[in-house]
Amino acid sequence: MSSSKTPRTQFNKEDARLAITCVAGGLLLAMMTGPAGSAAAPLDSAKGALFSSHVWGFLVFGIVIAAYSVYRRKVRNGEWVSRRETPRRSLKVMWSDWLGSMPLAGWIALMVVAAIIAVLVADYTGPYAPNKLSFSQFGSQFANTRTYGYIVFLLWIVNSVRLRRSASARHGVLPSFAKTPAFRIGASAVGGFLFALCADPWLPERFSFAYFTTSGTSTHAFLAHLPTWLWTGVGALIGLRAVLAERKKSTQNNRLRPRQFNVTANTRFALYGVGLFAAFEAPKYLSPFWQEAIFQQIGIFCFLAIGLNIVVGFAGLLDLGYVAFYALGAYVNAYFSGALPIRPPFTLNPFYSIPIAIVVCMLAGVLLGLPTLRLRGDYLAIVTLGFGEIIYVLANNLQNLTGGANGSGLISSFSMNVPGIHFALNGQALSQDLDFYYLLLAFMIPILLLFTSLNNSKVGRSWAAIREDEVAAASLGINGLKYKVMAFAIGASTSGVAGVLSSVKAGILFPSNFALQVSITVLVLVIFGGMGSITGVLIGSAVIGWLLQYLLFHSFIDYQDADKYMYIGAMLILAMIFRPQGLWPAKRREREFHDAEAGLGTADAMGAAVEGPLHD
Amino acid sequence: MTSDLIFDVQNVTLRFGGVTSLNDVTLQHRRGEILAVIGPNGAGKTSLFNSLTGVYQPQEGSITFNSATNGAASIIGKVPHKVARLGIGRTFQASRLFNALTTFENIKVGVESGQKSGPIGSMLKLPRTRHEETQSDERALELLEFVGLKHRLNTPADSLPYGDRRRLEIARALGTNPEVLLLDEPAAGTNPSEKLELTELIRNIAAEFKVSILLIEHDMRLVMALAERLYVLNFGSVIAEGTPDEIRANPRVIEAYLGSADAGQAKETN
Numbered sequence: 063m064s065s066s067k068t069p070r071t072q073f074n075k076e077d078a079r080l081a082i083t084c085v086a087g088g089l090l091l092a093m094m095t096g097p098a099g100s101a102a103a104p105l106d107s108a109k110g111a112l113f114s115s116h117v118w119g120f121l122v123f124g125i126v127i128a129a130y131s132v133y134r135r136k137v138r139n140g141e142w143v144s145r146r147e148t149p150r151r152s153l154k155v156m157w158s159d160w161l162g163s164m165p166l167a168g169w170i171a172l173m174v175v176a177a178i179i180a181v182l183v184a185d186y187t188g189p190y191a192p193n194k195l196s197f198s199q200f201g202s203q204f205a206n207t208r209t210y211g212y213i214v215f216l217l218w219i220v221n222s223v224r225l226r227r228s229a230s231a232r233h234g235v236l237p238s239f240a241k242t243p244a245f246r247i248g249a250s251a252v253g254g255f256l257f258a259l260c261a262d263p264w265l266p267e268r269f270s271f272a273y274f275t276t277s278g279t280s281t282h283a284f285l286a287h288l289p290t291w292l293w294t295g296v297g298a299l300i301g302l303r304a305v306l307a308e309r310k311k312s313t314q315n316n317r318l319r320p321r322q323f324n325v326t327a328n329t330r331f332a333l334y335g336v337g338l339f340a341a342f343e344a345p346k347y348l349s350p351f352w353q354e355a356i357f358q359q360i361g362i363f364c365f366l367a368i369g370l371n372i373v374v375g376f377a378g379l380l381d382l383g384y385v386a387f388y389a390l391g392a393y394v395n396a397y398f399s400g401a402l403p404i405r406p407p408f409t410l411n412p413f414y415s416i417p418i419a420i421v422v423c424m425l426a427g428v429l430l431g432l433p434t435l436r437l438r439g440d441y442l443a444i445v446t447l448g449f450g451e452i453i454y455v456l457a458n459n460l461q462n463l464t465g466g467a468n469g470s471g472l473i474s475s476f477s478m479n480v481p482g483i484h485f486a487l488n489g490q491a492l493s494q495d496l497d498f499y500y501l502l503l504a505f506m507i508p509i510l511l512l513f514t515s516l517n518n519s520k521v522g523r524s525w526a527a528i529r530e531d532e533v534a535a536a537s538l539g540i541n542g543l544k545y546k547v548m549a550f551a552i553g554a555s556t557s558g559v560a561g562v563l564s565s566v567k568a569g570i571l572f573p574s575n576f577a578l579q580v581s582i583t584v585l586v587l588v589i590f591g592g593m594g595s596i597t598g599v600l601i602g603s604a605v606i607g608w609l610l611q612y613l614l615f616h617s618f619i620d621y622q623d624a625d626k627y628m629y630i631g632a633m634l635i636l637a638m639i640f641r642p643q644g645l646w647p648a649k650r651r652e653r654e655f656h657d658a659e660a661g662l663g664t665a666d667a668m669g670a671a672v673e674g675p676l677h678d
Numbered sequence: 679m680t681s682d683l684i685f686d687v688q689n690v691t692l693r694f695g696g697v698t699s700l701n702d703v704t705l706q707h708r709r710g711e712i713l714a715v716i717g718p719n720g721a722g723k724t725s726l727f728n729s730l731t732g733v734y735q736p737q738e739g740s741i742t743f744n745s746a747t748n749g750a751a752s753i754i755g756k757v758p759h760k761v762a763r764l765g766i767g768r769t770f771q772a773s774r775l776f777n778a779l780t781t782f783e784n785i786k787v788g789v790e791s792g793q794k795s796g797p798i799g800s801m802l803k804l805p806r807t808r809h810e811e812t813q814s815d816e817r818a819l820e821l822l823e824f825v826g827l828k829h830r831l832n833t834p835a836d837s838l839p840y841g842d843r844r845r846l847e848i849a850r851a852l853g854t855n856p857e858v859l860l861l862d863e864p865a866a867g868t869n870p871s872e873k874l875e876l877t878e879l880i881r882n883i884a885a886e887f888k889v890s891i892l893l894i895e896h897d898m899r900l901v902m903a904l905a906e907r908l909y910v911l912n913f914g915s916v917i918a919e920g921t922p923d924e925i926r927a928n929p930r931v932i933e934a935y936l937g938s939a940d941a942g943q944a945k946e947t948n
Contacts, residue, residue, distance in 0.1 A: 512801040519800035519807070520790040520814075527776045527787045534774035537731060538854050539762035539791040548797055653778035657836050 247301035254297020300335060338507075345499055355611035357495045361502040362564045363603035366580075367587040368513060368596055369556025374585065375594035375651065376517060377549035378529030379435070380443040382581050383450030387554040389457060389576035390426055391419040391561025393464060396571050401471035404463050412476050412566050416559055423558030424551045431550035435543055450581055457573035470571040476501060487566075498567060505559060514596055516552075525549060526650055579627060586630050590637045592644025594651035601646050606633060683744055684709045684858050684890045685730065690739030692722075692729055692914075699725040700736065701914040707858070707892055709746070712884050714893040714901045716925075717911035718934070723894045724771060726911070727862055729753075730892075731768050732761035745857055763792070767856030767889075769847045771863050777836035781827055781846055784835050785818040788853030818853065824886075825849040825879065841872035845879065852883065858890040859883065865897045877903055902926075910934070 345356055366388060373381045396402050398410040398418065410418070434445045457464045464470065477486040487501065488494050516522055527535040528542050536542055565571055583606070591602020610626050637644065643655045685707035692700040700722045707713045715723050728734040730741060732753060741753040745765050753761055762768075767788075776784050793814065799807035822828045825845040830838065838846060844864055851859055864880070865873050877900055884891050895901045901908065902922045910918040910925060912934040918925060925931050 515803055516797060516801045519811070520786075520793060520795060521797050521800045523779065523783055523787050523790065526779055526783075530776045530778060531774045533733070533758070534770065534776070535787070536758035537762055537768050537770075538788045538850065539759050540787070541759045552797065650778040653834055653836060657777045 243305040246305055247298055250301025250304070251294050251298035254300075255294040296335065296338075341503060341507075345496060351611070351615050353495055353499075354615075355608055357499045357502075358567065359611050360604050360607035361499065361506075362560055362567070363584070363587055363607045364506065364600050365502070365509075365560035365563065366557060366584045367591065367599040367603045368509065369553045369560065370584050371553075371588050371594065371596065371599045372513065372516075372556070373549050373553035374588050375599070375648065376522060376525045376529075377546055378525070379546060379549065380439070381446045381550070381553070382443050382578075382585070383430075383446035383448070383453075384553070384557060384584055385576050385578070385580040386430075386450045386453035387423045387426060387557035388561040388564075388580065389453050389573075390423050390554075391558030392565035392571055392576070393457065393470075393561075394419040394422050394558070395562040395565045396464075396470045396473050399472075399474040401473045401571075402463065403461070403465055409474070411474065411478070412562055413478055416562050419558040419562045420555040423554040423561075427551035427554030428547055430554075431547040432543075435546040435550065447578070447581075450578060454573060454576050454578070457576060464571075464573070467573060473565050473569055473571070475566050502563060505563070509556065509559075510596060517594075517596070521545070521548070530654060583627075583630055586634050590633060590644060592647035592651070594648035595644070595646055598644050598646035598648065602644070605645070606630060609633065682708055683742075684711075685892070686740075686742040686744065687726075687730070688740045688742075690726075690729060690736045690741060692725055692734055692736040699734075699914055700729065703739070703911070703914070703916055705909055705916065705919075707890060708907075709744075710884070710888065710890055711906050712880070712891045712893065712904050714895060714905035714908045715911060716895065716898075716901055716908055720913075721911040722914040723911055724862060725914075727768065727860055727892075727894060730761075730860060731766060732756045732758040743858075747857075762854060762856075765855070765857035766860065767851035767854050767858070768860040769844075769851055769862055769864060771866065771894075773843045773847045775835040775838075775843055775847060775850070778834060780832050780834055781830045781838065782818055782822065782832065784846055784850050785821050785853050786814050788850040789814040789817045789821075791854060821849045821853055824852075824882075841868050841875070844868060844872075844876065848879070848883070852887060852889075856889055858892060860892045862894050863896060864893070865895060865900050873897065873900055876900070880904055 345353060366384070369387075370381065370384050373379050373384070393402070395412050395415045397404070398406050398408075398415040399412070400406060400409045430446070430449055434442060434449075437445060458467055460466065475487050487497050524535070524540050524545050527538070527540060528545055532542050568575070587602045587606055588599050589602075590606060591600065592598025609629060613621055613626060613629060614623065643652050647655070683706050685705065687703060687705040687707075690700055690703045691698065703722075703726060705715075705726075715726060717723050725734060729736050730753060736754060739754075742750050743753055743761075743764055743766065744750045748764065751764055753764075756764075776787060779787070790810070793810045795804070795807040795810050798804070819828065822831065825848065827842060827846060827849065830842065835843065835846065848859075848861065848864065861880070865876055868876060880891060880893070881904065883889060893901065893905060905922060907919070907921055908925045909916055910928075910931045917934055918928045918931045920928065
């Protein structure tokens with residue numbers, strides 16, 4: 063044992079270099095983004111920036127990284143080793159081991175915890191929320207049926223996980239009648255109905271999905287209430303899906319498609335249920351800060367990120383001009399709103415300019431993609447960057463077309479008036495933020511479903527193949543250019559939809575909304591969240607979107623809006639050091655990442671040059 | 679007469695700047711035949727493969743591919759993926775699997791490339807897409823079974839052992855339903871027992887899938903055991919052509935490739 067010789071701490075050169083770079087970068091960025099200087103005294107601004115809080119923040123940032131680098135090494139047999147070298151049990155394995163080995167008592171305990179959580183959630187979000195900590199109110203909270211709604215819901219989830227676990231471990235836990243499809247579907251439907259019944263009558267008007275009903279709401283007539291049947295239907299569907307999935311599995315022993323997590327259809331659907339439920343219910347109770355963050359920043363970010371994820375994550379192409387399509391979508395909507403100096407032949411509601419924006423952006427994507435996607439790697443990035451700038455400059459300089467730097471006129475908002483649905487939205491009104499959110503959700507959910515199935519299909523696999531080895535893919539007859547252009551076009555049209563939505567929210571368009579920084583920010587969302595993973599980029603959008611909103615609302619000394627890029631950069635650096643594959647990476651992408659680290663292949667279709675021409 | 683030849687390579691010359699990689703190569707591959715191309719390192723074997731698959735574009739000569747179903751087509755001037763669609767499958771010298779995909783997915787990529795369903799069908803899971811998905815699932819499973827990798831269904835390709843990687847690559851190429859399979863040194867880096875399995879596999883492929891096989895190989899034992907005819911390349915030119923026995927006896931081959939007659943014997947029996 064040479065433990066006496068080994069240094070107790072090993073702060074090596076690399077760590078030092080890293081820390082110094084971080085701090086120096088922080089200083090530089092603080093100076094660049096700090097108070098604006100004047101021609102008379104150019105140094106004043108730099109001085110001002112140097113003494114601002116950002117600098118201290120970045121000093122801390124560097125120190126934290128250095129400290130972590132030291133921590134990352136730990137002692138093994140008296141020697142310091144990097145923690146990376148020790149085999150790490152994945153969280154997934156630990157979680158599934160833990161679930162598998164849990165005794166019945168553990169499950170009961172878990173259910174009790176779930177019940178307590180449900181009560182607390184109900185308490186904090188219920189009508190008595192302002193007095194949430196007073197004991198008497200806590201009591202009256204129990205009289206609120208909403209509480210039971212939450213309890214039923216959470217117990218339902220916990221139990222579905224449990225039943226599935228015990229079904230695999232110990233057969234025969236369920237009585238035989240409970241295994242019949244009719245019972246399971248029925249029980250699931252009853253669960254949904256109970257939930258709606260418990261939750262609904264107490265809901266304020268918003269909860270009753272006023273968009274879907276013509277007469278608003280009738281508070282206690284839950285039987286005549288769409289949401290009641292909606293949730294019942296969701297319950298029945300969950301049951302049906304679970305039964306179908308199980309039946310399929312029994313005929314097919316091998317699971318052909320590996321999943322991110324090894325959970326069954328029941329659990330997965332329960333999780334989707336939670337997600338959906340949270341997406342519908344949670345925003346109503348949030349503080350104004352969070353509402354603002356979600357409705358304004360995160361919503362649009364999510365849209366942009368899942369679109370760019372197709373290009374960067376799925377097809378592996380670096381696109382730095384993504385904002386161009388966003389601008390295109392927004393200006394299409396502005397044009398058909400009659401908000402631009404150039405008048406349209408007829409004005410359209412944003413609902414109808416969405417399909418037009420999709421087509422326009424798709425065409426633009428194809429037109430840009432066909433010549434440029436023959437390029438590889440950095441060249442493609444440069445060309446797309448140039449395209450983004452062209453659109454930006456055009457928007458800025460074509461006074462007669464776009465209104466130039468003065469901005470467009472007022473853009474009309476969503477409205478729909480067909481039999482059964484009467485919907486009108488004032489996009490700019492704060493009071494209708496929530497309505498706007500539901501509108502976003504209505505667009506987002508189908509897109510998520512479509513893109514998920516796209517990724518799990520032939521197209522998704524072909525993208526992965528091209529990304530990994532274009533030569534091999536071509537030898538199998540895959541037309542690389544076609545798939546790349548396809549990714550480009552799909553990404554572009556998603557961005558176009560985001561453009562329409564955000565233009566409605568903003569009301570007025572300025573070319574400065576479509577600067578290069580937006581492209582970069584969206585790219586950061588994708589990389590930070592986890593390339594190629596839809597869940598990942600949504601998480602990335604949420605985290606970064608929250609951060610930006612937080613900085614804006616809780617502005618501390620001399621924070622300016624332009625400073626946000628510094629923080630985005632910092633988040634990216636943190637991610638690259640601690641979790642280079644992203645917060646929630648896609649399984650395929652994570653493997654590629656490790657392969658590339660081990661020198662096996664390239665992780666992108668943008669990789670090194672290969673022999674011969676690929677495209678004609 | 680022409681339909682009897684699956685590949686008709688006439689006087690092909692391929693140059694890179696001043697370097698002539700293939701010089702006036704003429705090669706005829708009969709349908710259903712296992713044909714081998716041998717030659718010392720740098721003789722132009724892989725260049726020939728790349729010319730046959732559209733990766734390289736030879737400056738002179740003609741390459742005709744006679745498909746049993748689609749008739750004759752010239753390879754020169756076609757891009758690789760179009761060449762592949764004609765019915766030409768290939769493997770690579772250093773195996774080029776899609777490492778992050780599973781064994782099953784690797785094969786599916788090959789099987790699916792010929793299917794019609796596009797992005798809209800995939801997004802909406804239209805009936806035809808589902809039907810094709812089931813078809814490709816079944817086909818991929820068959821192929822996996824054929825090459826003996828069914829137990830590795832969900833293993834990512836990067837964690838397969840070397841011999842399995844080789845077999846997976848062959849199965850992936852077979853997934854495109856090729857009429858001719860080009861194998862670039864399939865036995866490189868495999869151990870003797872794997873080589874034996876591989877010989878068996880290639881023979882089975884030729885018999886069961888009715889594909890013609892064009893093989894580049896360094897391992898003389900494998901070549902002599904498998905090939906019905908051989909071409910010998912040296913410095914980009916064909917120096918001999920014939921059955922294994924003829925090649926073994928050809929003095930030019932012995933001189934160029936095997937060194938001396940003694941060395942040839944030794945190499946063959948080692």
